[in-house]
Structure formats: C-alpha cells, structure tokens
Amino acid sequence: MRRDPLGKFFLLALIVAVAGLAAVTRAPDAKWVERAAKAAVIGPWIERLADLYRRPAAAAEASDFGGGVEVIYRIDSRRNELRPTVVVEAGSAAGSVPPLGSEPALPLPIPSRPPDPEVLAAARELLAAAKDSQTLGPYTLYTDVRDRGLLIYLSAVAAQLESVYVSRYGLEPLPGAREAVVLFESEASYQQFLAGAPELIQQSAPGLLRSGVVATYSEGRGWSEVAATLIHELTHLVNKRALGPALPPWLDEGLADDLAQSRIEGLRIFPGTLGGSAVRSGSRTEYKGGQAAVIELGRAASAGDLPAIQTLLALDWESFQSVDRRSQRYGQSSFLVRSLLDSSDPGLATAFRGFLRDVSEGQEITGEALLNRLGCSWEALDSQLASFVRRQAVKADLPI
Numbered sequence: 001m002r003r004d005p006l007g008k009f010f011l012l013a014l015i016v017a018v019a020g021l022a023a024v025t026r027a028p029d030a031k032w033v034e035r036a037a038k039a040a041v042i043g044p045w046i047e048r049l050a051d052l053y054r055r056p057a058a059a060a061e062a063s064d065f066g067g068g069v070e071v072i073y074r075i076d077s078r079r080n081e082l083r084p085t086v087v088v089e090a091g092s093a094a095g096s097v098p099p100l101g102s103e104p105a106l107p108l109p110i111p112s113r114p115p116d117p118e119v120l121a122a123a124r125e126l127l128a129a130a131k132d133s134q135t136l137g138p139y140t141l142y143t144d145v146r147d148r149g150l151l152i153y154l155s156a157v158a159a160q161l162e163s164v165y166v167s168r169y170g171l172e173p174l175p176g177a178r179e180a181v182v183l184f185e186s187e188a189s190y191q192q193f194l195a196g197a198p199e200l201i202q203q204s205a206p207g208l209l210r211s212g213v214v215a216t217y218s219e220g221r222g223w224s225e226v227a228a229t230l231i232h233e234l235t236h237l238v239n240k241r242a243l244g245p246a247l248p249p250w251l252d253e254g255l256a257d258d259l260a261q262s263r264i265e266g267l268r269i270f271p272g273t274l275g276g277s278a279v280r281s282g283s284r285t286e287y288k289g290g291q292a293a294v295i296e297l298g299r300a301a302s303a304g305d306l307p308a309i310q311t312l313l314a315l316d317w318e319s320f321q322s323v324d325r326r327s328q329r330y331g332q333s334s335f336l337v338r339s340l341l342d343s344s345d346p347g348l349a350t351a352f353r354g355f356l357r358d359v360s361e362g363q364e365i366t367g368e369a370l371l372n373r374l375g376c377s378w379e380a381l382d383s384q385l386a387s388f389v390r391r392q393a394v395k396a397d398l399p400i
C-alpha cells in the first residue's frame with residue numbers, strides 16, 4: 001500500500017494537536033501555554049481550555065477557617081446533665097464566606113504558600129513586643145510567649161507532625177512548609193487579630209488559619225490544649241500539600257481532629273490514642289477534646305440521634321459549620337476517620353488509605369466513592385462507627 005505523504009502529515013498534525021490539548025489540561029499554568037494562548041487563530045481556544053482546567057488561584061489562596069474544636073461538657077454526676085458550654089471553631093455562619101467559595105475546584109495537592117505579608121504584619125503588630133522570628137518545627141514562628149518549655153514542646157510537636165501524617169494516612173505531602181505560626185501569649189491580642197479577619201464573624205475560636213498564617217494563644221490553657229489547636233491547624237496545611245485545597249469539610253476537619261485528638265506523651269504524638277482531658281471538681285467533671293467528642297457521639301448514638309454518615313459526607317462547608325450540632329459534626333468526622341483506620345478489620349484502613357490516595361490524585365470526592373472503596377453499605381458504616389465510639393467510651397471509662 002502506498003503511503004500518502006499528505007495523509008501522514010495530517011495524522012502527525014492530529015497527534016500533535018491531541019497531545020497539545022492534553023498537555024494544556026494537565027498543566028494549564030505552564031509558560032508555553034501562556035505563550036500559545038497569544039497565538040493567532042488557536043490562541044483563544046487554548047486560553048479557554050486552559051481556563052477550564054486551571055485551579056482558581058483565588059480559591060486556593062482563600063482564608064481557611066480551621067480553628068480546632070474545643071468541646072467542653074460539664075457533667076454533673078448526680079443529675080447526669082450534659083451541657084455543652086463551649087463549641088468553638090472559627091467558621092462560617094450565615095453571611096460568612098466558605099473558605100474555598102461555593103464551588104470548590106477539583107482538589108489536587110498544592111505547594112505550601114508563604115504567609116500573606118499584610119496578615120502576618122497585622123498579627124505581629126499585636127504581639128506584646130516586636131519579636132524576631134524563631135522556628136517551630138519546619139514553620140516560622142512569631143511569638144511573645146516567654147515560656148521556653150512550652151516553645152520547645154510545641155516545636156517538637158510541629159516537627160513530627162508531618163511524619164505522623166505520612167505514616168497514618170499513607171500520603172506523601174508536597175515538600176516544604178513555608179507558612180508562619182503566630183503564638184500570642186495574651187488571649188485578648190489573639191481575639192483582636194481574629195476580629196480583624198473581615199471574612200470571619202465574631203467567634204471564640206482557639207486557633208485559626210488565614211492566608212498562610214496560623215494563629216493561637218497560650219494564656220489560661222494547658223500545654224496539650226495549645227498543642228491540640230496547633231496540630232489541628234497545621235494538619236489543614238499538610239492536607240493542602242497532600243490532598244488538595246478544596247476538600248469537603250468532613251475530610252479536612254476529620255483528619256485535622258483525628259490527629260489533634262491524639263495523646264501527646266514525652267513530646268511524642270500517638271495517633272489513634274484518645275487525647276483530651278477530664279478534670280474533676282467534686283461531683284462535676286469537665287471533659288475536653290477527644291474525650292468530650294466520644295461522650296457527645298456516644299450519647300447521640302445511644303439515643304438514635306446521630307445523623308447518618310451519608311448525610312454528613314454530603315454537607316457543604318456552610319451546612320457543616322452551622323452552629324446547631326457543629327461540634328457533633330466535627331466529632332463524627334474525626335471518629336469516622338478513626339473507626340476506619342483503627343478498626344479491628346485492617347482491610348478498612350487499607351481501603352480508606354486507598355480512598356485518600358484517589359483524592360490526592362484528583363478523583364472526585366463523593367460519599368459513594370468512599371463507600372465503593374470500603375465495600376460496605378451506609379448502614380454498616382453507621383453501625384461500625386457507633387460501636388467503635390462505644391468501645392472507646394468503655395476503654396476510657398467515659399459516661400455515655
């Protein structure tokens with residue numbers, strides 16, 4: 001058969017065109033795409049295609065509302081009361097803006113970002129004295145805290161967080177941590193910084209992440225409490241590098257609290273253990289952190305009042321953060337993660353890590369995708385979470 005040179009030329013041109021279009025979708029921000037978009041005739045088409053596949057920079061850079069859940073229940077053992085007194089997470093209620101806009105882009109891991117100079121300057125301005133930067137693990141730290149012991153402790157926690165993350169979730173985050181941490185000694189200074197965030201409504205949150213700046217405070221809080229807030233916020237940063245910036249709230253907050261609710265002993269984080277505290281005073285006990293979450297979830301599950309996991313996984317940012325039952329949603333997300341990773345059936349942990357890997361590769365994050373990976377029904381997932389929580393409560397002797 002005679003080879004037609006013109007045919008060959010068209011075939012070659014077709015291959016080049018298809019390869020070119022595929023390359024545009026994979027790297028819409030590449031320099032050559034920018035140049036090609038200026039070309040005559042095909043330029044506008046390339047630009048439109050690149051636009052379709054470009055992750056919106058504004059969305060990726062938007063503020064994050066991570067705050068670290070701190071649930072405190074005061075339980076009177078004589079009257080068996082359960083009164084949530086503090087439920088905090090800087091978040092959106094009516095009128096505030098979800099961190100990634102209402103239409104999150106396809107999540108793919110993104111590199112670390114340096115802090116926004118204005119946001120960082122505003123935070124540093126509120127420190128009691130102009131302080132030079134220090135380091136906190138791989139992060140830059142600005143602080144007016146003078147307690148060297150606390151700074152060494154927090155630095156050790158921050159330094160090991162990434163390796164804990166890698167071994168627990170089986171993901172390799174993009175390298176580099178360029179964000180800054182501002183640790184205020186004074187709660188009032190921290191609240192002043194929080195109030196300066198235009199997108200945040202007034203909240204009493206112990207920590208927040210905004211434009212590459214993690215902020216929290218130490219006044220009146222135990223070391224492990226400050227560490228838990230720090231772990232929660234830093235996990236959000238690692239999530240961006242390992243999974244992507246536009247995660248559904250259950251996943252972003254679930255992983256952040258899964259690690260934040262771990263016990264820290266001898267400067268080491270023990271993932272999968274139950275952190276938090278129980279402080280007794282006469283007949284009253286005040287539960288915080290992971291222990292409070294177990295009590296809240298355990299009681300809701302016993303009363304048949306725990307919303308279905310399918311519902312939780314479908315919530316958008318605004319609904320997830322709505323005040324009613326907010327702490328319960330955080331707890332349910334965190335213990336869903338735990339019940340999968342720490343189940344007596346190791347197949348569940350493997351399947352969940354497989355799901356996380358899918359997410360990191362940009363696959364769609366739906367409840368069904370998780371369910372497919374796990375190979376079980378929604379009902380089975382709900383009941384395995386409920387029995388996991390009950391076992392945790394028995395193990396830690398918590399009143400559910």
Ligand SMILES: [Zn+2]
Pocket residue numbers: 065066067068089232236252253256
């Ligand atoms: Zn958070």
